[in-house]
Amino acid sequence: MTAQHSTTSAPLVLVADIGGTNTRMAFARGHGLVASSTKRFRNAEFAGLGDIVARFLSQHAEKPEKAAFALAGLVHGDDADMTNLGWKANARDIARDNGIAKVHFLNDLQAQGHAVAGLPESHLRTIRPGQPEGATRLVIGLGTGVNAAPVFPTSTGQTIVPASESGHIHLPLHGQDDYDLADWLIARRGIASVEDVLAGAGLERLYSFHAEQAGLAGGKDAAAILAAMETGCTLAQSTGRHYVRLLGQTAASLALVTLPYAGIYLIGGVARAFAPWLDQFGFESAFTDMGRMSPLVQRIPVSLVEDDYAALAGCAAYIASR
Structure with a gap:
């Protein structure tokens, strides 16, 4: 860019x-x-x-x-x-x-x-428009690692962005597949964290988990998994759907902590690589499925930073x- x-x-x-x-x-x-x-x-x-x-x-x-x-x-x-x-x-x-x-x-x-408050619209891709209001934002980074940071405006015109290590929070668990994945990760990583799945290497772990569940051997690197998704590979697309669901649930959970009504901004190479798949693989339904808090998260816009x-x-x- x-x-x-x-x-x-x-x-x-x-x-x-x-x-x-x-x-x-x-x-x-x-x-x-x-x-x-x-x-x-x-x-x-x-x-x-x-x-x-x-x-x-x-x-x-x-x-x-x-x-x-x-x-x-x-x-x-x-x-x-x-x-x-x-x-x-x-x-x-x-x-x-x-x-x-x-x-x-x-x-x-x-x-x-x-940076996000000053980014031109031409450097952003809308994932969901929501109903933006206020100036509190949330940035979620998906790349070699995973992290998130809230963005708070002040009355003096300055911006406060507290440091965070949000990538190391526990992975959301919804259904037997997620519990099986968590057990699989804990046996290998000692913890089932968000970064263990949503980072670039995490996508590779998620693919290996699905391969083992299907009784198949071997793994792929992140680029090969994304390429296999393009060809319609069932295993790769099952991995991609699981990834997008976990991303949507994680983004919604983080949003409830700071209420970023001005928007969530996804950044990083993995976020950009998954941008074409978010709609097809159900990001919207995963993000807005928050029980009685669903009407609240439905108001929050989500964009991808392409700068x-x-x-x-x-x-x-x-x-x-x-």
Whole structure:
């Protein structure tokens, strides 16, 4: 997708989106990215975040005053633990090593939360229109990992996006298939969590579970499962239907915690890959099947974010608001 570029003379800042597989890094001024500054790095080629920052800055003569990094992992103050990478990082160390006055760490979903209010409609795909009202939102990320973050407006015009580790909550259980899946996951993972099924690797686990239930051997990677769904493979489509149902139920459960009447925003590579299947595989019925709370969740819009640079824009917005 095309990034929104800066046209201001605001101070230069460094922004980054560190995912489980790739890191995007760019310069920004104000709320916009500096044109042609975005670079992508494969995380497997680096020993840690500090090495990527040093590589990026070595390619530019101008140095940023501040930085904000969106990280796929647990953020606690100046410390980050990127669980899917096995990396640890400290914001003060990165600032000192690179001559940056201040480095901010945000959970990747926090950065997305700071971005969503400013996303143009052209960067969103409507999953269900709902009846939007207010300004409270919820971002749900589906990729290498899974997480969610609420987005709360304040009376002063700022945005508060609390950190969360929502991907590690227990998987919803509705019916014997889900209980059997939970037992299967607990035997292999020690817990049946949302991330264990809804992440990219989770889809692969879900397929293996369905294959074993059908008395078949072998598994497939996520891309092969999605390709098999396209060909009409019964096993792959059964897996896909189960995935979409669990996603709908999880999204509705998370919505009841914060009541995001302005909308739920799905982000990440797995979310985009499943977008064509959500309607066919019953996302609407799963999302709105909340018993006496069904009329409430029916009011909540759901959209898919199709902007690859949203987390970078969110980092820029975070710094610009401070």
